[in-house]
Amino acid sequence: MVDINFNNTRNQKDSGPVKIVDFSRIEKKWQEKWEKKKCFEVDVNSKKKKYYVLEMYPYPSASFLHMGHVRNYTIGDVYARYKRMNGFNVLYPMGFDSFGLPAETAAKKEGIHPKKYAEASIVKITEYLKALGNSYDWSKVIASHEPDYYHWNQFFFLKLFEKGLAYRKKAPVNWCEKCQSVLANEESEGGKCWRCQSEVVTKELEQWFFKITDYADRLIDDLSKIDWPERIKVMQKNWIGKSYGTEIDFTINNEKWPIFTTRPDTIYGVTFMVISAQHPRLMELVTKEQKKEVELLLKKIKSKNEKEIEELEKEGAFTGSYAINPINNQKIPVYCGNFVVADYGCGMVMAVPAHDERDYQFAKKYKILIKVVINPDTYEFNAEKMSRAYTADGRLVNSEKFNGWSNREAIDAITEHLSKKKLGKKTVNFKLRDWLVSRQRYWGTPIPIIYCDKCGTVPVAEKNLPVLLPEKVDFKVSGNPLATIPEFLNAKCPKCGKIGRRETDTMGGFVDSSWYFLRFCDNKNKNKPFNQDSVNYWMPVDQYIGGAEHAVMHLMYARFFIKALKDMGYVKFDEPFMKLFNQGIVYKNGAKMSKSKGNVVFQTDISNKYGIDTARLFLMVVSSPDKQMEWSDQGVEGSFRIINRLIRLSEKTTKESDPRQDSKINITIKKVNESIEKFEYPKAIISIVECIDSFSEGISRKNFEIILKLISLFTPHMCEELWSKLGNKDFISLSDWPVCDEKKIDSKFEEMERNLEKAVGDIINVLRIIKDKTGKDGEKVYVYVVPFEVNNYNTDLLQKRLGKEVHVFAVNDKNKYDPEGKAGKAKPGKPGIFVE
RNA sequence: GCAGGGAUAGCCAAGCGGUCAAAGGCGACAGACUCAAAAUCUGUUGGCUUAGUGCCUUCGUAGGUUCGAUUCCUACUCCCUGCACCA
Numbered sequence: 001m002v003d004i005n006f007n008n009t010r011n012q013k014d015s016g017p018v019k020i021v022d023f024s025r026i027e028k029k030w031q032e033k034w035e036k037k038k039c040f041e042v043d044v045n046s047k048k049k050k051y052y053v054l055e056m057y058p059y060p061s062a063s064f065l066h067m068g069h070v071r072n073y074t075i076g077d078v079y080a081r082y083k084r085m086n087g088f089n090v091l092y093p094m095g096f097d098s099f100g101l102p103a104e105t106a107a108k109k110e111g112i113h114p115k116k117y118a119e120a121s122i123v124k125i126t127e128y129l130k131a132l133g134n135s136y137d138w139s140k141v142i143a144s145h146e147p148d149y150y151h152w153n154q155f156f157f158l159k160l161f162e163k164g165l166a167y168r169k170k171a172p173v174n175w176c177e178k179c180q181s182v183l184a185n186e187e188s189e190g191g192k193c194w195r196c197q198s199e200v201v202t203k204e205l206e207q208w209f210f211k212i213t214d215y216a217d218r219l220i221d222d223l224s225k226i227d228w229p230e231r232i233k234v235m236q237k238n239w240i241g242k243s244y245g246t247e248i249d250f251t252i253n254n255e256k257w258p259i260f261t262t263r264p265d266t267i268y269g270v271t272f273m274v275i276s277a278q279h280p281r282l283m284e285l286v287t288k289e290q291k292k293e294v295e296l297l298l299k300k301i302k303s304k305n306e307k308e309i310e311e312l313e314k315e316g317a318f319t320g321s322y323a324i325n326p327i328n329n330q331k332i333p334v335y336c337g338n339f340v341v342a343d344y345g346c347g348m349v350m351a352v353p354a355h356d357e358r359d360y361q362f363a364k365k366y367k368i369l370i371k372v373v374i375n376p377d378t379y380e381f382n383a384e385k386m387s388r389a390y391t392a393d394g395r396l397v398n399s400e401k402f403n404g405w406s407n408r409e410a411i412d413a414i415t416e417h418l419s420k421k422k423l424g425k426k427t428v429n430f431k432l433r434d435w436l437v438s439r440q441r442y443w444g445t446p447i448p449i450i451y452c453d454k455c456g457t458v459p460v461a462e463k464n465l466p467v468l469l470p471e472k473v474d475f476k477v478s479g480n481p482l483a484t485i486p487e488f489l490n491a492k493c494p495k496c497g498k499i500g501r502r503e504t505d506t507m508g509g510f511v512d513s514s515w516y517f518l519r520f521c522d523n524k525n526k527n528k529p530f531n532q533d534s535v536n537y538w539m540p541v542d543q544y545i546g547g548a549e550h551a552v553m554h555l556m557y558a559r560f561f562i563k564a565l566k567d568m569g570y571v572k573f574d575e576p577f578m579k580l581f582n583q584g585i586v587y588k589n590g591a592k593m594s595k596s597k598g599n600v601v602f603q604t605d606i607s608n609k610y611g612i613d614t615a616r617l618f619l620m621v622v623s624s625p626d627k628q629m630e631w632s633d634q635g636v637e638g639s640f641r642i643i644n645r646l647i648r649l650s651e652k653t654t655k656e657s658d659p660r661q662d663s664k665i666n667i668t669i670k671k672v673n674e675s676i677e678k679f680e681y682p683k684a685i686i687s688i689v690e691c692i693d694s695f696s697e698g699i700s701r702k703n704f705e706i707i708l709k710l711i712s713l714f715t716p717h718m719c720e721e722l723w724s725k726l727g728n729k730d731f732i733s734l735s736d737w738p739v740c741d742e743k744k745i746d747s748k749f750e751e752m753e754r755n756l757e758k759a760v761g762d763i764i765n766v767l768r769i770i771k772d773k774t775g776k777d778g779e780k781v782y783v784y785v786v787p788f789e790v791n792n793y794n795t796d797l798l799q800k801r802l803g804k805e806v807h808v809f810a811v812n813d814k815n816k817y818d819p820e821g822k823a824g825k826a827k828p829g830k831p832g833i834f835v836e
Numbered sequence: 837g838c839a840g841g842g843a844u845a846g847c848c849a850a851g852c853g854g855u856c857a858a859a860g861g862c863g864a865c866a867g868a869c870u871c872a873a874a875a876u877c878u879g880u881u882g883g884c885u886u887a888g889u890g891c892c893u894u895c896g897u898a899g900g901u902u903c904g905a906u907u908c909c910u911a912c913u914c915c916c917u918g919c920a921c922c923a
Contacts, residue, residue: 344922762888
């Protein structure tokens, strides 16, 4: 059986490299064998140490893979293979995030049902993923649009509902006009929809939320338990936005209105209040006289889109009401303003124009009093002459009994003072909002709730799950087509049996991805979301791999979800992903590789020409996996050559090894181990290739097998082929990783090699100088070596390297040819040289 | 504006106190093989020098620490990524 044939399929017409090996046949053959023998299928095995490698499961919206995808998945596969060969019981699954808006939109556009569309995509993508040769356990595959999966979304929804962690409320929410649906806070990126980039507007709607804010503290604190890139942690911290401050009660119209501030030290400098223009109780404060003015402001704000509001300067209007500052009973005006965020803190702020830039601008514009209460140590401010707010530290003035205090100390002191008088209290505020999970779309998990006129909001009974998503719907109607299906809409109230109205909103896709990694552990369970023993064996995910774009979306939601499940007793751990790796983006011609940019190199472009192993090897060697990289069509050929050199070496295996070989091999094993652990794949590959090249004259079979194993992480198909050609009956993918034998590493050989290289360099240099001087090529090279190093300089090897006739003499050789006495120049590690 | 990450020879990309004129790849050039290509192999690829040497100028820009910096510190410029009126 000879699969490698150097002479077949030569293709002269193709301007690309000549295809000398039938890669695609070899790839297919081994992929089929792996599948047939269930090589990568795993089960719970308490005797073996587990390792869970996971890549973020893909959205099957497109029917192709490009080099960005290939890179991403190869990073994981290399790691999974490494761990597997090192004796771990490795769970490495793959699935599909198949619910969601893109499928729905794309399907609509093409006039296909989303289900058909998604399933066709899955078939296609599966085919491509399999062609990568990744060591996925395909028996664990899941697709989130299947009732078997979303059944448990509904189940968990009910559990969260029971716990009060899922609730419905009316709130100003982000609405994407194009998607015709609400968006979570995390999905509105700078006022644009994260998916379609169109304008997001604010709407007052009743929606379902998960109470992620209950977990804000734990979401911050537990970041210390996990090994994630610092920037992702920072992003999460900033997003949660914990800030310590003081809540202070101001009195307006005899009613207490609390506000939140981090600067209670400036309370004596408060000269007005500002309530958010979007505050639900705004109108309570607006007097008859001021109504017109305020309404004008609101109209003005509404006419602007998010972007314009951003650029807008501070705008406001007097409400007509006055507040009483609790610390000194001063009467101050209450304004309504566009720069106060309605749903942070209390939606109202105390304004200290002397010491807050925004307040300063507002005060200047509306000619409100500015009162200095903090001076720096060396200077005294004059409120009239200030050109901007002073926000740094200093000593208090105009602050009654706190005069002279350092403002830092005054923060606590004033808070305490207010607390004693029951006018305020120490408190903590978060930027994090509750997670809005409901979507007004068809293609998602139906929310298992029924509204009954008599009983109110009633959960569907567990035994009646799943609430199936009806397949026959009319996509021509605008809005959510579910709302137009009477059979779906009209449902019996689980409590009283009367006909109620079913919730037609579906869950956003991030609910699916918040626990899919648990389902991989037990994907066929019909009775439960998962078997707890399996999940507690496999989880948490040891190594998670995916893009940084999910820093505050998926990665935050999944952490919350797991914490909630832990509290409800479903799992025993509280962090889902112990280590996170963010792969870098693949660029081509300076732009991110993407279909919309038209700079895509498809998986098949490369695999058809060079085989997928070449693509894998190139993507892993060209640059660190965490860095962005530039795709290079020519660069690929370099990796192609490496594989060809490996094949050639396989035909030069010998029986016997020697200490030099063994030393080099063991050094390489060591280097590869260190590099792989740190995801420094290029280093690992370079050291293997160095090893291959240094034995181009021949290598012992045993050592060759070690090289094969090392590089099999990157080029698994070719390695299986060569492995079996050597007569092995098992799979190299399942073989044991080579162990580095430190005893065999001898730095003497490294030094010898270095000296030889130096000598070669010197000889070439001499040859060049002679050529320059005399115009003649040197023909014969004489090398004079100190006696005990004679064996370090191999005549044949030198002849081959130099392409000249070479003679090696020991300096004490009486018969040596040495007309110019160059032998006298020889030193240990540095031979004398004569050329003629 | 704030936070995080970058800037390395023709290009891509390692290095993160000395062994660095700087790994590896690509490209280019030269040589070997060949009738000739392709493939493969060998060498050169900052400058000037030299029988295997020595010197000079280089790792975004300008300074600093150090016996010594591509590697550490400071400022600046440019690029990317995230957040963005959060009180």
